[in-house]
Amino acid sequence: MANFDPRIPSIARVYDYWLGGKDNFAADRELGDRLASFVPSTPVTLRENKDFLARAVTWVAEQGISQFIDAGSGMPTSPATHETAQAVLPGARVAYIDNDPVVVRHLEVLAAHGNPGVTVIDGDVSDTGTVLPAVAEGIDLDEPAALIMGSLLHFYAPQAARDLVARYVSALAPGSYVILSMGIASGDGAEKFFSMYSEAAAKLYQHTPEDFATFFGPLELVPPGIGDARTWRAGWPEALALPDREGWMIAGIARLS
Numbered sequence: 001m002a003n004f005d006p007r008i009p010s011i012a013r014v015y016d017y018w019l020g021g022k023d024n025f026a027a028d029r030e031l032g033d034r035l036a037s038f039v040p041s042t043p044v045t046l047r048e049n050k051d052f053l054a055r056a057v058t059w060v061a062e063q064g065i066s067q068f069i070d071a072g073s074g075m076p077t078s079p080a081t082h083e084t085a086q087a088v089l090p091g092a093r094v095a096y097i098d099n100d101p102v103v104v105r106h107l108e109v110l111a112a113h114g115n116p117g118v119t120v121i122d123g124d125v126s127d128t129g130t131v132l133p134a135v136a137e138g139i140d141l142d143e144p145a146a147l148i149m150g151s152l153l154h155f156y157a158p159q160a161a162r163d164l165v166a167r168y169v170s171a172l173a174p175g176s177y178v179i180l181s182m183g184i185a186s187g188d189g190a191e192k193f194f195s196m197y198s199e200a201a202a203k204l205y206q207h208t209p210e211d212f213a214t215f216f217g218p219l220e221l222v223p224p225g226i227g228d229a230r231t232w233r234a235g236w237p238e239a240l241a242l243p244d245r246e247g248w249m250i251a252g253i254a255r256l257s
Contacts, residue, residue, distance in 0.1 A: 009201050012074040012103045015151070018043040019050060021077045023106060031200050038189040038196070039247040045229075046151070049181050049249040050077065052229035053150045054084050056179045056253055059234045060146045061088035065177060067145035068094045069135055071125045071168065072152040075103055076111045081148060082118050095119040095135045125152070128167045135171075144175035144256075151249070153182045155202055158211050165215050169256060176256045178219060181229055182212050185247035193247075212250050219254035226252040 006025040013028040018036070020043075036042045057068065066089045070081045073096040085092035094117060096107050104122045112118040119138025123131045132141075139145055147168050153161040169178060184207065185193060197204045213226055224236045229249035 010100055010102065011155075011201050012098065012100045014201065015046060016075040016077055018046045019075075019077045020047075021075055023075050023102065031196075035193055035197060038193040039185050041245055041247045042193075045183065045247050045249055048230045049151050049183075049251070052181055052232055052249065052251050053081070053148065053179065054079050055233070056251070057081055057084040057146070057148070058088055060177050060179065060253070061085050061092060063177070065144055065146050065175075066092045067139045067143065068092065068148060069097070069139060069145055069168070070094060070148045070150075071097045072149065072155075073098050073103070073107070074100075074151075076107055080111055082111055082115065086117065091117065093117045093119070093139055095121060095138045097121045097123060097125050097131055097135070099124045125149075126164060128164075128171075132168070132171050141171055142173055144173050144177075146177040146179060147172060148179045150179070150181045151183060153180065153212075153215055154184075154205055154207060157205055158207060158214070161207075161211075161215050162217065166217055169217065169219065172256055174256055177222075178216065178254045178256070179251075180212070180215060180253075181249050181251040182207060182215075183247065184209065184212075184250050187246045189246055209250055212252075216252065216254045219256055222253040222255060226250060 007027050009027045009031040013024040014032045017024040017029050017032045068081055068085050082094040107120040112120045121134045194204045222234055229251040232251050
């Protein structure tokens with residue numbers, strides 16, 4: 001695989017390590033351990049995010065949405081988006097987008113092989129001019145779909161994150177949904193975490209809950225609105241109080257009218 005060097009940590013493989021996966025290398029594990037020493041809740045927080053995404057995909061599929069665009073999907077750690085969606089709607093279609101060569105290969109072998117409902121797109125999620133036409137080969141963008149950006153937008157500056165979501169939303173049909181989640185951390189440990197991650201893997205931004213709310217743009221939030229990924233449940237009358245912890249995942253779902 002071009003540009004693949006196991007000695008260089010990968011965002012996706014560090015996440016895979018934190019989630020208990022096996023598709024990672026020594027460099028990924030070393031970086032993951034060093035980062036978690038600053039914010040010890042990180043591996044647990046990533047699992048909580050994984051659980052939120054599974055609940056969100058299940059709920060959206062239960063609303064009759066059978067198409068999903070998983071942007072910056074990472075490794076297909078179970079339950080992957082296609083597994084969750086197809087458990088509700090066996091004919092559900094999923095387009096995975098990632099530019100990590102190891103991730104793409106795993107998606108092709110573990111998700112798309114023998115599954116005609118799965119499309120794998122090797123591309124940068126920011127390159128919507130290239131990626132969206134490829135998405136359209138497996139997803140009917142004239143029909144409602146769900147856009148997933150899980151644990152992704154903290155890699156973009158605030159305006160860039162808003163613009164990225166807006167570009168994808170502009171390609172979606174009315175009745176579509178947007179599922180977002182993002183890491184938040186505070187304190188001395190968080191400062192060291194963000195600094196080391198930015199130097200070793202990819203630039204990481206410390207967004208606020210207020211920033212996150214703006215990433216949905218004018219879309220209508222599904223109750224209870226924005227909240228902690230651990231406690232977010234569709235249809236609850238209000239978001240639960242956010243916990244006092246150094247790191248957590250903020251999450252929400254919105255609908256395109």
